[in-house]
Amino acid sequence: MEILIKPIITEKMTAEAEKLNRYGFIVAKEANKLEIKAAVEKMYGVKVESVNTQQYVGKVKTRNTTRGLAIGRVNRSKKAVVTLKQGEAIDLYASI
Helix, strand or coil, rough: CCCCEEEECCHHHHHHHHHHHHHEEEECCCCCCHHHHHHHHHHHCCCCCEEEEEEEEEEEEEEEECCCCEEECCCCEEEEEEEEECCCCCCCCCCC
16 A cells, blocks of 8 residues: 655645645545655655644535536545654655
8 A cells, every 4th residue: 555645746835844844635535644755755765753644524516517417526635744853854855
């Protein structure tokens, strides 16, 4: 099972990374905090201080089309915000 799916690169997460040394990741729904911590430490070679997780419920979306009302659903996801120890950093833009 792949724990880390992708990093969250938004204005808000970039500001938190600069000020609070916190980084966000979309993670597997079944992953717990200990697995997320181990995956981040192994992948980026840093020391993790804490992990906070959030579950996002899939929402129902509707839109009007020429064929009538189209109804769909957004998938569930899980987000992890990882706080690193003082002096540690992750360069998310190195592989771009």
